[in-house]
Amino acid sequence: MRRAVKRFPGMPERPVRRLVLAQFASGVGRFMVLAAMPFAVFSIGGSTGQIGIALACEAGVYVSFLLVGGVAGDRLSRRSVLVGADLLRVASQGSVAVLLILGDAAFWQLLLAQAVSGLGAAFFAPTMTGFVREVAPEGHLQQANGLRKMSDAAAAVAGPALAAVLVAGVGPNWAFGADALSFLLSASLLVGVRRRFGVAAAEARDEESFSMLASTREGWVEFRSRTWLWAVVLEFAVLNALVVAPFFVLGPSMAGGALGGASGWAIVLCALAAGEATGGIVGLGWAPARPLVAASLAVTLWATPLLALAALAPMPFMAGAAVLGGAGLALFGVLWETTLQGHVPAQRLSRVMSYDEFGSSGVLPLGYVVGGTTMGILGPSTALLGGVAVLLVATAGVLAVPSVRALRPAG
Helix, strand or coil: CCCCCCCCCCCCCHHHHHHHHHHHHHHHHHHHHHHHHHHHHHHCCCCHHHHHHHHHHHHHHHHHCHHHHHHHHHHCCHHHHHHHHHHHHHHHHHHHHHHHHHCCCCHHHHHHHHHHHHHHHHHHHHHHHHHHHHHCCCCCHHHHHHHHHHHHHHHHHHHHHHHHHHHHHCCHHHHHHHHHHHHHHHHHHHHCCCCCCCCCHHHHCCCCCCCHHHHHHHHHHHHHCCHHHHHHHHHHHHHHHHHHHHHHHHHHHHCCCCCCCHHHHHHHHHHHHHHHHHHHHHHHHCCCCCHHHHHHHHHHHHHHHHHHHHCCCCHHHHHHHHHHHHHHHHHHHHHHHHHHHHHCCHHHHHHHHHHHHHHHHCCHHHHHHHHHHHHHHHCHHHHHHHHHHHHHHHHHHHHCCHHHHHCCCCC
């Protein structure tokens, strides 16, 4: 007699546990790169400007190849694409570790490694959203997405902390070695993830012959055919450029006095991560009747850290505001991805997700420039208050779209 398998609620099934652990391991590696790369550049005699070039190199490749990654996620085995993306990053970060240990690293080699890392991330991100739909038990997509947001939040804390310990203790070379191992762990976990019983191969793949251009065009048609979808992506393009990115530019510059310097800003970032974990927990069990209305309203919680920073609030208030802001963004993410997984055909989901990520995150470099510019023109507090106004106007705008208000949960 077949043994009964425990399902949600409670501990998730084994495939979901492996998937969430893999995403955590991959996230730790991603955040370790951000923390360790500056010290790798310094260790070979590089400058602060070269750090920016290295990070921009990874971000540029990531954005440039997102649409290709979405096509691969829909046309090929999603598990294979995810494993391949992780192995690319094992090779890139492992190579940096070896070069640093041997003392032969050059800046162009770091740039090449960053480009390969960005390429792996471009294939991983849109493919993971489609793979979750194949793995999560029927009716429990939102819980799986909530667990993923919690793992992202934990990785945002664990990755930089581990990198800092290794860089301070044994140097950036071993930090990159550990980084490579984290991606290897993710790949090994993903290899053992099985799709849920009864998912037909036809559900996840188109039957027509492969064409990169045609496949990209199909994803675009699917994307623009849903007003609620591109309206929210447009909203987040505005928010990332004018609200979220400037916060991370203005925050460190304002942390010197009121927040106690770099250590105070680190507390704010940890509070944001704690808030993201909280949002993931809320997303495990809350299923609003109008998910996009609830998601859009949750985003307005980001106004709290903006207002607290503009007022140079004492650290306890600033940390509490950061928790609320992080929770709002994470809860939006849970409801948004669950909505996409429920309303977009599985065979085009990765491509739609790549357009989502390309449209909403492709403007982040512009946002960093805007943050620095507005600080010089308006002053930091006024710039942050302007961000609050943009946030509220953008939210009102997206809520005015009839299809956003009317959309109900799938099924």
